[in-house]
Amino acid sequence: MKVSLVLACAGKGERTGLNKNKLLVSVGGTTCIEKTFSTFYNSLLIDEYIIVCADKDKKEISSLLPTTVKFVCGGDTRTQSIKNALEIVTGDIVLIHDGARPFVCKDTIKDCIDTAEQYGSGIATVISCDTICKTKNGEIDAYLGKSELYNVQTPQAFKTELIKKAYSFVGNNTFNDDGEVFYKYIGKVHLAKGNRNNIKITYKEDLLLLKQAPLCRIGTGFDCHKLVENRKLILGGIEIPHTKGLLGHSDADVLTHAIMDAILSAISLRDIGTHFPDSDTKYKDADSIELLKQVLAMIKEQGYAVYNISAVIMAEKPKLSPYIVEITKNLANIIGIQADAIGIGATTLEGLGFIGREEGICVNASASLIKQSI
Ligand code: CTP
Numbered sequence: 001m002k003v004s005l006v007l008a009c010a011g012k013g014e015r016t017g018l019n020k021n022k023l024l025v026s027v028g029g030t031t032c033i034e035k036t037f038s039t040f041y042n043s044l045l046i047d048e049y050i051i052v053c054a055d056k057d058k059k060e061i062s063s064l065l066p067t068t069v070k071f072v073c074g075g076d077t078r079t080q081s082i083k084n085a086l087e088i089v090t091g092d093i094v095l096i097h098d099g100a101r102p103f104v105c106k107d108t109i110k111d112c113i114d115t116a117e118q119y120g121s122g123i124a125t126v127i128s129c130d131t132i133c134k135t136k137n138g139e140i141d142a143y144l145g146k147s148e149l150y151n152v153q154t155p156q157a158f159k160t161e162l163i164k165k166a167y168s169f170v171g172n173n174t175f176n177d178d179g180e181v182f183y184k185y186i187g188k189v190h191l192a193k194g195n196r197n198n199i200k201i202t203y204k205e206d207l208l209l210l211k212q213a214p215l216c217r218i219g220t221g222f223d224c225h226k227l228v229e230n231r232k233l234i235l236g237g238i239e240i241p242h243t244k245g246l247l248g249h250s251d252a253d254v255l256t257h258a259i260m261d262a263i264l265s266a267i268s269l270r271d272i273g274t275h276f277p278d279s280d281t282k283y284k285d286a287d288s289i290e291l292l293k294q295v296l297a298m299i300k301e302q303g304y305a306v307y308n309i310s311a312v313i314m315a316e317k318p319k320l321s322p323y324i325v326e327i328t329k330n331l332a333n334i335i336g337i338q339a340d341a342i343g344i345g346a347t348t349l350e351g352l353g354f355i356g357r358e359e360g361i362c363v364n365a366s367a368s369l370i371k372q373s374i
């Protein structure tokens, strides 16, 4: 028995708002189409691969897949795309699958094929766990219950001759899926075992699910400034009363500097020296909190937000514990996270070295960032 796969890839991905076919958006070094395709390929259950896609995407898609796949031009609707693809299918059984369902698994593929072989059709479904209702004008119009309601997914497998016959009747009509075409023109559609993870990438945020690794990055930062007379001592944007202050081109807020470096380092954006060079007069006496705001804008641009911060201040004097709460609140406010997501410790160096001699203050900081958008 020969099995063909038709992979529907001819959509525009309009709901992602990305102006690009969602199947070709690279996330964490992969694309949706590669992930979807590889599951079928590795299953060793498929003999013929047919990709239905828009002409403009063909070159890019073919560069990602084996040379043995066949290409068919898509239509204006999914129904028309599948109709086009079915014309060149040569298998006894054809599996039709959305390129946008990258979490399909081998068990589901196999169950669809086996069910179609036995009954003529086998479509991936899962029972609905949520109550489903019909709505009208923002209100519930009717409860549909849940005990007999199923979510229909793909793959959907059919005896090729039957689904080809069904599609010969569709004309320019549009259907929800292939099972519906079969149901209208051939007869009963059989259920196969879908799986709950087999969701369809539809909106922009769904693309994040493609990432294999946790969407979290960690960075470290370190800074040191000299303690001198006639300078203010500023830590985390708060002025601390002391006989000396920190020397620097900017306001020398050593804590904020180490935190900024940790944030930048987490997503490989170099360090503050690169972005705010002390050779630039623009940063003379700069308010480091303003620079921190710029760093936050840079990571936001890359779709990241700070998740938490941890830092330790190494200073012999003054005693910092009375100021830690105020410093923490100020930084939390600027960064836009809860105060309990910032942990700041302070330690002396027991009189040892330049810190012990009160010649300078150092800070070591770590930051974790989470990916929030593409
Ligand atoms: N599809 C297709 N031909 C079309 C429309 C859709 O082959 N004319 C494919 C899509 O590429 C996708 C699958 O059918 O893999 C399911 O469609 P959908 O999730 O609606 O994707 P898009 O149509 O791309 O997205 P949107 O509706 O947001 O534009």
Ligand code: MG
Residues within 6 Å of the ligand: 011, 012
């Ligand atoms: Mg669509």
